[in-house]
Amino acid sequence: MKLLAVLSVFLSLGLLSFAPPVSEAPTGFDNKSNGLVDDATHTTDQNTFEEVEHLTDGLGPLYNAQSCRECHQNPTTGGSSQVSELRVGHKDAHGVFQNPEVPINHGAEIIKGRSLINDRAICPSGAFPSSEIQEHVPGTETIRTFRVSLNVLGDGFVEALSDQTLLDLAKDQCRKSQGKICGQALYVPIVEAPGKTAVGRFGWKDQHASLLSFSADAYLNEMGITNRLQPDEVTNICNTATEPNDTPGADGLSDIDHFARFMRASEAPARDVTLSAAAEAKQGETLFGKVGCAACHVATLTTAAAGTVINGGNFTIPPALGDKSFHPYGDFLLHDVGTGDGIVQATVEHYGRKIAAHPDLMISTFPKFHSTANKIRTAPLWGVRLHSRLMHDGASTTLTDAIRRHRGEAAHVTDEFERLKPAEKKALLAFLLSL
Ligand code: HEC
Numbered sequence: 515m516k517l518l519a520v521l522s523v524f525l526s527l528g529l530l531s532f533a534p535p536v537s538e539a540p541t542g543f544d545n546k547s548n549g550l551v552d553d554a555t556h557t558t559d560q561n562t563f564e565e566v567e568h569l570t571d572g573l574g575p576l577y578n579a580q581s582c583r584e585c586h587q588n589p590t591t592g593g594s595s596q597v598s599e600l601r602v603g604h605k606d607a608h609g610v611f612q613n614p615e616v617p618i619n620h621g622a623e624i625i626k627g628r629s630l631i632n633d634r635a636i637c638p639s640g641a642f643p644s645s646e647i648q649e650h651v652p653g654t655e656t657i658r659t660f661r662v663s664l665n666v667l668g669d670g671f672v673e674a675l676s677d678q679t680l681l682d683l684a685k686d687q688c689r690k691s692q693g694k695i696c697g698q699a700l701y702v703p704i705v706e707a708p709g710k711t712a713v714g715r716f717g718w719k720d721q722h723a724s725l726l727s728f729s730a731d732a733y734l735n736e737m738g739i740t741n742r743l744q745p746d747e748v749t750n751i752c753n754t755a756t757e758p759n760d761t762p763g764a765d766g767l768s769d770i771d772h773f774a775r776f777m778r779a780s781e782a783p784a785r786d787v788t789l790s791a792a793a794e795a796k797q798g799e800t801l802f803g804k805v806g807c808a809a810c811h812v813a814t815l816t817t818a819a820a821g822t823v824i825n826g827g828n829f830t831i832p833p834a835l836g837d838k839s840f841h842p843y844g845d846f847l848l849h850d851v852g853t854g855d856g857i858v859q860a861t862v863e864h865y866g867r868k869i870a871a872h873p874d875l876m877i878s879t880f881p882k883f884h885s886t887a888n889k890i891r892t893a894p895l896w897g898v899r900l901h902s903r904l905m906h907d908g909a910s911t912t913l914t915d916a917i918r919r920h921r922g923e924a925a926h927v928t929d930e931f932e933r934l935k936p937a938e939k940k941a942l943l944a945f946l947l948s949l
């Protein structure tokens with residue numbers, strides 16, 4: 515009787531809960547698995563991510579690089595890099611963003627439906643000496659930007675955040691800042707689950723919520739490799755390989771499945787142990803919170819419980835990714851901090867022709883995309899100490915320059931930063947250099 519009474523008091527105080535305990539996500543740049551698969555499987559997946567594709571594999575016709583690792587490599591496979599990509603477009607008479615129209619092959623074909631301009635092409639070549647398909651920016655495409663490559667390490671934890679966590683975060687920061695800072699959560703299609711959407715969290719524009727969707731998008735648009743989720747070549751001029759280029763291996767998995775599993779099983783970026791233990795960095799972290807950086811660059815997030823089904827029913831969060839707290843220093847929401855590039859997510863490019871063309875398959879979310887033209891996802895600051903070029907366009911070369919470019923929603927926070935004493939600014943930068 516007494517025991518029951520004590521127990522009920524504990525229960526009513528919420529001291530006993532049956533939710534599984536939250537643990538820390540593993541970190542490191544040592545190419546080990548976070549526990550999703552064994553290390554040997556992780557190495558196999560990493561090898562696929564590092565594989566160099568050739569003409570016979572279906573490379574191109576238009577492409578940017580031959581391997582995922584070419585752009586995701588610093589300090590190890592899956593990290594970021596200095597490699598940037600070109601995106602362009604223009605506004606129509608109503609001020610609405612339009613994708614570019616890019617003539618290739620002496621004007622014989624017009625590339626539409628994407629904002630990306632590919633930097634490389636497989637012809638002219640010995641087999642196709644007169645096919646001239648290199649893309650160039652037409653003078654009429656007056657909106658132009660570069661976007662640097664992003665880190666993918668630890669992205670399995672980001673994928674495992676529930677939509678509700680991101681929605682709550684947006685609401686909370688808006689309330690706490692009296693409406694000054696209100697991140698936008700954007701619903702985007704899950705390409706492997708036509709008709710289903712989730713809150714976007716990957717890419718500078720939050721264009722994807724699923725790592726499998728992103729893998730398919732990148733394989734086609736970065737490397738020109740068609741796959742089951744992105745089966746249509748951007749152009750067929752000088753194309754000779756059989757379609758789709760990416761087919762399942764003996765284990766039933768295609769390359770895009772290996773890419774997604776590689777990223778899901780990666781450890782989160784690790785902090786610099788020595789620098790983060792220093793008193794100056796600790797003082798800097800306090801100031802980072804005090805001046806308001808942490809409103810968007812959120813230190814700690816927690817993934818949904820293991821067993822939660824996400825990605826439109828296509829992925830069940832495994833124990834290695836569920837109930838994990840991690841430290842991205844980001845909110846994965848879109849903000850206008852005055853750096854917006856004016857570009858709206860291209861639906862054909864990111865989600866494929868089938869989804870983009872069918873109103874019954876989530877096109878209802880597409881009009882909202884236009885409200886994001888001048889917004890950028892908060893750059894997660896984990897691993898920022900390893901970046902040489904900062905901000906989406908890579909145009910800032912020092913941390914101070916990057917901070918000073920924050921206006922718009924962050925203007926009042928930047929002003930607070932400027933009001934810090936020199937030693938305090940130095941401490942805040944020391945903190946950033948420990949991340
Ligand atoms: C030519 C360089 C390049 C290649 C090759 C490349 N990427 Fe990327 N990757 C980028 C850039 C640039 C971005 C940011 C794109 C954007 O948002 O506009 C990015 C973003 C990503 C993201 C989003 C990460 C995040 O946390 O937001 C994922 C996932 C990704 N790439 C996976 C891949 C995979 C898988 C491959 C190989 C199939 C690949 N990438 C090949 C340059 C590249």
Ligand code: HEC
Binds near residue numbers: 808853892895920924
């Ligand atoms: C309103 C939300 C918001 C606030 C507040 C904010 N940031 Fe940012 N931060 C962003 C966004 C969005 C970007 C990406 C902008 C871009 O690329 O154009 C960014 C990018 C950065 C980058 C570049 C990272 C990289 O990998 O390129 C750094 C560094 C940074 N912020 C530091 C800070 C610091 C320090 C503060 C406080 C003084 C701060 N931010 C306040 C939203 C915010």
